[in-house]
Amino acid sequence: MDRSIVEVPMVSGDKSAGAVLRAVLEEGTAPRSAIAKLAGLSPATVTSQVRALTAAGLLIELPETAGPAGMGRPHSPLVLDIAGNVVIGVHIAADHCTVAVLNIAGTVRLSHRIPHATLEPEVILAAAAAEVRRLRAELTERVIGLGVAIGGWVDSAAGTVIEHGTLPWRNVEVRQYLSGHTGLPVTMDSHTRALVHAEQLFGHAGSxxxxxxxxxxxxxxxxxxxxxxxxxxxxxxxxxxxxxxxxxxxxxxxxxxxxxxxxxxxxxxxxxxxxxxxxxxxxxxxxxxxxxxxxxxxxxxxxxxxxxxxxxxxxxxxxxxxxxxxxxxxxxxxxxxxxxxxxxxxxxxxxxSSFFGRVLETAAGAAVLQRLFTDPLAVVAAAEQAVRPVGI
CATH class of the missing domain: 3.30.420.40 (ATPase, nucleotide binding domain)
Incomplete structure (x- = not known):
């Protein structure tokens, strides 16, 4: 059957939407004034990007509230829509795959381990893709994308495992396979680089x-x-x-x-x-x-x-x-x-690690979440264009 291969588009030149989204992530709940200060953006830019991110379903505007002790001008705080958006992550280890669902704040919602029946790339990837399809069919939230993390030399731009120290993989086109067999936009990275991104976004490393x-x-x-x-x-x-x-x-x-x-x-x-x-x-x-x-x-x-x-x-x-x-x-x-x-x-x-007990799942999710918090509107656009393969 035909499957459309969907790839996350290249990051655009405008980083302000990502700066706004990261500011809300860091603050948890924040008014526009705090976002502008933290992101280093003008109030007008924050207003336009908040409007775009809200329309894209990534931000929620809470009811208007007054300042402390009723002082100051009322404002409407903004929060991430973590209830409506998730990512799926696949981590490929030497003897098993871990397939997980994370919300867009980096919290692992569920995780499933699949032992390798063989070390052949296509067999391992087919098992991972089947689990991703199963999860996607059960989820009611919007799936923003699929993140893939693996050890060894990973060409992130090409979505390819060049070589792996334990698995006998050479020049395996992982992103192409999983895109075609899940219908999701796929972002791939080495698990260690993905963990640096995770520490910066959700862990102790911060800025x-x-x-x-x-x-x-x-x-x-x-x-x-x-x-x-x-x-x-x-x-x-x-x-x-x-x-x-x-x-x-x-x-x-x-x-x-x-x-x-x-x-x-x-x-x-x-x-x-x-x-x-x-x-x-x-x-x-x-x-x-x-x-x-x-x-x-x-x-x-x-x-x-x-x-x-x-x-x-x-x-x-x-x-x-x-x-x-x-x-x-x-x-x-x-x-x-x-x-x-x-x-x-x-x-x-x-x-x-900031993610003790959830390192593999977090690495897989962070592969796509770092793209979301860099260029959120492009990532959402790719998710909306994703095609579900027949049978999902």
Whole structure:
């Protein structure tokens, strides 16, 4: 059957609508005067963009209210229409896909994990597309778009996985496939870059000048923003750290840091665990399991140290499931950064993810939500033009 391939249009030159929407997101509930101040826009521009965003179904104007204690001119606060708009996110990991629904404020509404039956791209993508279609048929809210996040080298502009460290994927046209099989406009990114966007929009990073995210899973990679802008590089190739730990053994050392390597090491120790979540639970009280996470932190701390000295970021977010729960892991990161970098107080810079327990879902949703909060009117226009495949 014929399916129309829908892609999110390129961002327009006018960023004022996105600035207004981000101001409302940051404030929660805000009058036009506060939006104008926060977004750095004139009152006339705010008025016109609020009108457009309200007509587009992204903002709701609340009933008129007076200022504090009845003082000041009445105003009509604005809020995001989180009840009427959602996005669907697909995160593709080494052994499963996570398909989730998020509202436009970045809150995960529901999540479903689909184990891989095979590592073949078309089989994995077909299963993900089927779940997206099922969710879309059940949702009563407007679906703004589909976000896709995956590790490895992702060409975001082309919507293609160039290569993946664990999955045997090379030059897989993910966006084209999922657009055609879901009818939704698709935005795709590496999960680590998507998490930088998520930290800026919904997390602790906010408007910090420079933010770094290090992701420790079955793929180890880094993404960063400078002056609030996430860096991609030619064909989105920035972020590979295979040789960054230093020395001739760097590649093998980083290979020891993947989730699969930790689980394999745990099995060698006689620990009966099915995956990293199980291993984290065991490591809370088992010194041998703790050592596996601590050793990974010591290796990755050298990577963090190099990045800190290179970029001098305001915030470094480490996405490591052992960081918060496993004793000794946070200390290993901090001690390693002190040893290998010029950063004397890494505890003031380093933190865990703002989305503990929902990292994969948030990364997938943020891939499309960052586009929404950059050029909302174009993204909504693409959503309205989306074609439902037969059977949805």
């Amino acid at each position: 910090t000048a420079a933010t770094v995210v290090l992701f420790a899973g079955n793929v180890i990679d880094v993404a960063f923003s400078v002056h609030g802008r996430v860096h991609y590089g030619p064909r989105s190739a920035a972020g590979a750290i295979t040789r960054l730990a230093g020395g001739d053994t760097a590649e093998s050392e980083l290979a020891q840091c993947t989730d699969r390597a930790l689980v394999a090491a745990a099995h060698e120790l006689g620990l009966s665990v099915r995956g990293v979540p199980d291993l984290v639970s065991v490591a809370v009280g088992d010194p041998a399991a703790q050592t596996l996470f601590v050793n990974r932190a010591r290796i990755l701390a050298r990577v963090v140290a190099v990045v800190i000295d290179l970029l001098d970021p305001d915030a470094v977010v480490i996405v490591d499931p052992g960081l918060i729960r496993v004793p000794g892991v946070r200390a290993a990161y901090l001690d390693g950064v002190r040893r290998f970098s010029a950063c004397a107080r890494p505890e003031e810079v380093i933190s865990g």
